[in-house]
Amino acid sequence: xxTLLGALLISAAMGNPVLAExxxxxxMADALSLDPHATNQGITAGFLHHVYETLVDTDAEGNLVPRxxxxxMVKDTSPDTWVFKLRPDVTFHDGAAFTAxxxxxxxxxxxxxxxxxxxxxxxxxxxxxxxxLTVEVKMAAPSPIYPRNLTNTFMMDxxxxxxxxVVKVQDFTAGEDNYAVRNTNGTGPYVLTSREPEVRSMLTxxxxxxxxxxxxxxxxxxxxxxxxxxxxxALLSGEVDLILDMPxxxxxxxxxxxxxxxxxxxxxxxxxxxYRIGQYLHNEGAGEMSPFTDLKVxxxxxLAVDRDAIRQIIMRxxxxxxxxxxxxxxxxxxxxxxxxxxxDVERAKALLAExxxxxGFSITLDTPNNRYVNDEAIxxxxxxxxxxxxxxxxxxxxxxxxxxxxxxxxxxDFFLMGWGVPTFDSAYTFSGLMHTRTDTAGLYNPVGYxxxxxxxxxxxxxxxxxxxxxNAMIAEAWAIIEVDRPVxxxxxxxxAYGMRENVNVAIHPxxxxxxxxxxxx
Amino acid sequence: xxxxxxxxLIQSVFVMLAVSLLAxxxxxxxxxxxxxxxGQDATMADRAALRDRLGLDDPVVFQFARFIGNAxxxxxxxxxxxxxxxxGLIMQRLPATVELAxxxxxxxxxxxxxxxxxxxxxxxxxxxxxxxxxxxxxISLPTFLIGIGLIYVFAVELHWLPSFGxxxxxxxxxxxxxxxxxxxxxxxxxxxxxxxxxxxxxxMRLIRAEMLEVLRQDYIRFARARGLSxxxxxxxxxxxxxxxxxxxxxxxxxxxxxxxxxxxxxVFQWPGVGSLxxxxxxxxxxPVMSVxxxxxxxxxxxxxxxxxxxxxxxxxxxxxxxxxRA
Numbered sequence: 054x055x056t057l058l059g060a061l062l063i064s065a066a067m068g069n070p071v072l073a074e075x076x077x078x079x080x081m082a083d084a085l086s087l088d089p090h091a092t093n094q095g096i097t098a099g100f101l102h103h104v105y106e107t108l109v110d111t112d113a114e115g116n117l118v119p120r121x122x123x124x125x126m127v128k129d130t131s132p133d134t135w136v137f138k139l140r141p142d143v144t145f146h147d148g149a150a151f152t153a154x155x156x157x158x159x160x161x162x163x164x165x166x167x168x169x170x171x172x173x174x175x176x177x178x179x180x181x182x183x184x185x186l187t188v189e190v191k192m193a194a195p196s197p198i199y200p201r202n203l204t205n206t207f208m209m210d211x212x213x214x215x216x217x218x219v220v221k222v223q224d225f226t227a228g229e230d231n232y233a234v235r236n237t238n239g240t241g242p243y244v245l246t247s248r249e250p251e252v253r254s255m256l257t258x259x260x261x262x263x264x265x266x267x268x269x270x271x272x273x274x275x276x277x278x279x280x281x282x283x284x285x286x287a288l289l290s291g292e293v294d295l296i297l298d299m300p301x302x303x304x305x306x307x308x309x310x311x312x313x314x315x316x317x318x319x320x321x322x323x324x325x326x327x328y329r330i331g332q333y334l335h336n337e338g339a340g341e342m343s344p345f346t347d348l349k350v351x352x353x354x355x356l357a358v359d360r361d362a363i364r365q366i367i368m369r370x371x372x373x374x375x376x377x378x379x380x381x382x383x384x385x386x387x388x389x390x391x392x393x394x395x396x397d398v399e400r401a402k403a404l405l406a407e408x409x410x411x412x413g414f415s416i417t418l419d420t421p422n423n424r425y426v427n428d429e430a431i432x433x434x435x436x437x438x439x440x441x442x443x444x445x446x447x448x449x450x451x452x453x454x455x456x457x458x459x460x461x462x463x464x465x466d467f468f469l470m471g472w473g474v475p476t477f478d479s480a481y482t483f484s485g486l487m488h489t490r491t492d493t494a495g496l497y498n499p500v501g502y503x504x505x506x507x508x509x510x511x512x513x514x515x516x517x518x519x520x521x522x523x524n525a526m527i528a529e530a531w532a533i534i535e536v537d538r539p540v541x542x543x544x545x546x547x548x549a550y551g552m553r554e555n556v557n558v559a560i561h562p563x564x565x566x567x568x569x570x571x572x573x574x
Numbered sequence: 575x576x577x578x579x580x581x582x583l584i585q586s587v588f589v590m591l592a593v594s595l596l597a598x599x600x601x602x603x604x605x606x607x608x609x610x611x612x613g614q615d616a617t618m619a620d621r622a623a624l625r626d627r628l629g630l631d632d633p634v635v636f637q638f639a640r641f642i643g644n645a646x647x648x649x650x651x652x653x654x655x656x657x658x659x660x661x662g663l664i665m666q667r668l669p670a671t672v673e674l675a676x677x678x679x680x681x682x683x684x685x686x687x688x689x690x691x692x693x694x695x696x697x698x699x700x701x702x703x704x705x706x707x708x709x710x711x712x713i714s715l716p717t718f719l720i721g722i723g724l725i726y727v728f729a730v731e732l733h734w735l736p737s738f739g740x741x742x743x744x745x746x747x748x749x750x751x752x753x754x755x756x757x758x759x760x761x762x763x764x765x766x767x768x769x770x771x772x773x774x775x776x777x778m779r780l781i782r783a784e785m786l787e788v789l790r791q792d793y794i795r796f797a798r799a800r801g802l803s804x805x806x807x808x809x810x811x812x813x814x815x816x817x818x819x820x821x822x823x824x825x826x827x828x829x830x831x832x833x834x835x836x837x838x839x840x841v842f843q844w845p846g847v848g849s850l851x852x853x854x855x856x857x858x859x860x861p862v863m864s865v866x867x868x869x870x871x872x873x874x875x876x877x878x879x880x881x882x883x884x885x886x887x888x889x890x891x892x893x894x895x896x897x898x899r900a
Contacts (some may be wrong), residue, residue: 082853086657093613110762166623172616223657228601230658250656250666251853252739252845278738278843279853282722286737423856454605454858485615492618550805 061426075272076556079284081278081298083251088233089207090163091223093170098205099565100275105207105239106135108156109200113559114323115382117200121151121208121240125200128492132195132518139186145210146237146244153182158211160190166221173202173359174511175493189330195516197523200474201481204563213238241266247409251277268569287315288551294511294573295558297566299549301371301426307551317371318560320548323378324425326418326435326541327486328354329466331501343466344416349408351538356401357442358435360393360543367430370543377531378472378482380545382562385479385527390535401442413443417461419468424453432469455513463499470497470571471546475563479527483511487539502539575884582882586875591642593871597636597864601626607654607858628654641864651861655854660865664847669750670740671839671846675831677766678900682773682831683824689774689811690781691777721768728764736761738843765842769835773827773829780823784816822881829877833870 065526084100085092092098102110108122121140128134143151157180164174174197179191190201214220237245241255242264256273278284285303287293289310299307299315308315328351329343344350360374374447381384395437405413420432427451436446448466451459460468463532474481488494488511489503510530548560557574558566576829584585593729607630608621644651650660689709693702712720729737741757752758757847788794789812797807839848847866854862 085655088657091657092611169612169616169624172613172620175617223652230652234657249845250658253852265816276739279849280840280843283725283738283841283843286722286725286730290733290737292729292737349869423862450604452856454607454610454856455603456605457609458606461606496616496618497614 073271074269075274076270076295076568076573077274077276077293078295078568078569079276079278079287079293079297081277081281081284082352083254083275083280086223086234087237087245088219088223088231089209089239090159090165090168090170091234093173093205095564099561100254101237101239102241102242102565103273103568104237104241104245105209106241107205107207108139110202111204111477111561111563113561115562116443117204119476121156124444127195127518128189131191133192135190135192135199136183137188138188139188140263141186143240144261144495145213146259147213147239148261149210149212151208151210151240152185153188155208155211156180156188157182158214159208160206161205162209162214162220162222165222167224168220171205173206189329193465195518197516197518197520198476198478198480201478202477208240209233210238253277258478264569270568271573273426273568275292285551288553290548291553294556295314295550295552297548297550297564299528299551301369301547303551304371304549312553312554314554315549315551316558316560317547317549319373319380319382319562320473320546320564321380321382321475321477322425322471322546323373323375323380324428324431324469324471324543324546325378326543327460327468327470327498327500327539328541330539331503334468334501335464344408344410344414345467347408348435349404350410351541353401353404353442354439354444355394355538356397356404357444357539358438358541358543359396362396362438363431364544367427367434368384368544368547371426371547371549373547374544375542377437377534378486378540378542379479380425380475383474383477383479383482385524385531387528387531390531395439399443405444408478413445415445415447416467417449417465418446419449419451419456419465421453421469422450424456425469425471428469428471431543443450448543455508461499466500472497473563479531480511480514483507483514483530502537504533504537504539507533507537523563578822579883579884586879589875590868590871593862594642594868595638597867598641600635601858601860601863602634604855604860604863605858607860610859611654611856612701628878645865645868650865653854653859653862655741655857655859655862663850663862664865664869666750666770667845667847667850670752670844671832671835671848673752674762674766674835674839674844674846675828676761678773678831679824679828681766681770682777682827685770686774686777687781687820690778691785691808693778694782694785694789707773709778714769717768717772717837718841720771721765721838724764725770725841732782737764740845765838765844768841769831769838773831777823777827779819781816781820784819787811788812788815812818816838825877825881829873832873 072203080096082096082467084093084097086097089101089105106121108120110118112118121136121143123140124138126136130134139153139156145151160174160180161176162168164171164177176192176194176196177190178193181189182185183189192332217232219231223234242259244259246255246257248257254275256275256331258271278287281300281303283294285307288296288307304315307313310313328345330346333339333341333343364370364372364374374393377386377390377392383403418432418436420429432448439446459465472482472486475518476558485497487507488498489508490498507530510526514523514526514530517526548564548565550558550560552558558571608625612621612624629637652658653660656663679735689705693705696702718875725737728735739761740752741761742755743752743758744754752762792810794807797811835846836848836852839846849868850862
């Protein structure tokens with residue numbers, strides 16, 4: 054039966070009438086806006102990847118792969134310029150040809166004031182169309198991983214944008230929403246045919262798409278079901294074919310049910326704890342030194358935490374314990390640096406005593422309670438684990454919107470966070486988490502960690518174009534971090550997709566599965 | 575009369591202003607809207623620029639004054655989360671909530687009255703015992719548990735009814751209705767019963783108590799003595815007199831069903847204003863939250879206003895009072 058269906062699929066791909074195959078796909082939220090540059094949010098990009106396309110893309114293993122660009126390289130004569138060769142014979146849904154002019158327009162739009170993804174293109178100085186199929190992007194300084202920043206920057210048609218007055222991104226202070234918020238004109242494999250925001254969107258195959266093989270799935274019904282229990286129920290009752298954003302406690306239930314299955318894989322997100330290094334800034338003890346300033350205390354905390362227990366009991370096996378804030382598919386990750394210490398309560402107590410805290414100390418731990426998989430439960434477990442070595446932790450739990458505001462302002466001295474690495478390169482973690490906080494770096498380092506030697510290394514990595522040299526520097530930076538322990542990594546989160554037995558959808562590390570690569574047996 | 579109406583109107587405006595000021599002060603503790611809008615990699619400078627453009631650094635009083643100033647001109651701003659005009663978003667979602675609320679209210683009224691009368695008339699029957707026990711469950715179980723329970727029984731196990739959404743809708747001059755399609759009606763059953771359960775139980779207990787009270791009155795005994803049929807006594811004389819408090823409660827019931835459909839809407843993914851509000855709270859979408867709260871305040875103020883006017887018409891003493899003073 055399978056071979057017969059396979060043969061049918063192949064014949065469909067060869068130009069015979071395509072079998073209509075619809076997938077009903079439910080997520081916890083809808084795309085916020087259809088304007089490809091107005092947001093910088095995973096669920097929105099995951100939806101838009103079906104309608105719009107990017108120059109380059111990330112595959113299931115985290116590799117950079119061609120999409121609308123067939124090749125990209127650093128310009129021979131100038132190390133701070135990237136050259137992109139475009140795919141020929143690509144058209145937008147309205148029939149207009151895709152050319153270098155559209156790329157120039159799209160990148161400029163994405164880095165314009167008002168675009169919420171402009172920080173990805175902060176280093177861009179100029180974008181030039183050399184000919185119809187070649188684009189040069191001039192950077193302020195050599196930027197070895199810039200193409201990685203383009204994996205969610207979608208290409209729009211300049212003529213369409215001008216005709217519909219959407220050359221600029223939505224202005225929040227304006228009274229009206231612009232045309233691109235509700236309408237699309239991409240080059241992608243599907244065309245949006247109807248949409249009720251936060252209810253359902255209907256997509257159908259783009260017959261004129263450039264890819265040689267046509268997708269097995271011809272129609273997508275994209276549904277929003279916010280409540281996880283209802284989403285699971287909808288899969289079990291057969292009303293949908295695929296659900297994302299599954300809570301870990303539903304995995305067993307769905308695995309046990311007939312006709313449905315669960316596929317899991319690592320997500321591009323590491324759960325970690327940050328602690329105040331240096332003086333307390335706020336709260337009662339302002340001005341006093343935080344106990345975490347002493348490296349021995351940081352080591353003691355590391356030895357007190359039992360990552361395997363967190364994996365087994367709280368995550369029900371759905372996580373990969375680690376010692377670094379980088380998932381396995383990130384450039385610079387090695388098994389060695391990811392190896393975490395086994396819990397050792399006696400040694401932890403001894404270290405605390407050596408550091409001058411024989412009776413431990415008291416601290417408040419801040420945790421989000423609605424953002425990451427079992428975030429609050431992980432924090433509760435850590436409170437218990439630290440109590441065993443004498444550290445008395447009181448837990449403060451908040452929704453993410455309040456939590457992030459609280460720790461960003463530097464008021465928290467110990468908090469849980471989750472970190473994704475969208476560039477799939479260690480430099481992203483370095484400059485976001487480990488660099489001393491400045492206007493442009495260390496945004497997620499509000500706890501005062503600062504190591505000038507590491508900062509210099511990070512700044513060097515940002516502009517080093519020689520790949521081998523750069524990778525050596527990354528390894529060296531990780532070595533410094535291994536010693537300093539500026540954060541306490543716990544685990545890489547897993548993704549779980551629930552689907553009907555005959556549906557095959559691969560886990561995408563960025564949680565943006567592609568229906569054009571999926572099949573239905 | 576005119577003075578009375580005017581006075582009530584002015585009071586209503588002050589209530590609205592007070593509600594929205596309170597809401598604005600509370601929003602300061604809801605979290606940072608910027609965090610939900612920008613990605614992980616937005617720089618400090620970008621965040622500050624966005625904060626500035628949205629005017630989030632201004633004092634609360636300024637922000638409030640700006641909101642009221644715009645609202646008076648019919649400008650309610652754009653949603654931070656969905657980047658669409660707030661008023662349009664709420665209007666788009668309103669039909670779903672109103673249809674759910676009206677259906678639930680009708681179910682609650684019909685079922686509540688019928689069961690109330692039945693349990694009062696058959697006071698010592700075993701049926702009454704069962705109904706009273708079930709109604710206790712309806713009052714004490716949280717709505718989301720009832721909703722999830724119904725979904726598992728009727729959608730997952732029996733496959734009779736859909737577990738989420740509103741089914742196919744028909745556009746009738748800007749009003750999307752689910753009443754005209756079979757999938758729309760089927761989708762309405764579970765959420766409307768979930769939402770109606772509490773009100774039904776409440777109404778039933780109210781009517782039962784009132785009815786038992788009335789049935790003990792002298793005029794009912796006299797009616798029996800006159801040889802009137804049980805039917806006429808129960809429905810023409812007894813029920814009519816129990817309905818006075820019921821009418822008062824029913825108006826407020828519709829209001830609270832609309833306002834508190836939030837939980838039911840999110841359990842059943844019902845695309846109404848309640849689920850819009852929940853999503854907005856999570857993203858700290860201040861423009862949507864403030865307009866939603868204003869809308870709910872307006873709803874209750876209007877209901878109370880109408881009720882007050884009705885009292886004025888019904889109760890002659892109020893009229894005499896105001897004339898004396900005038």
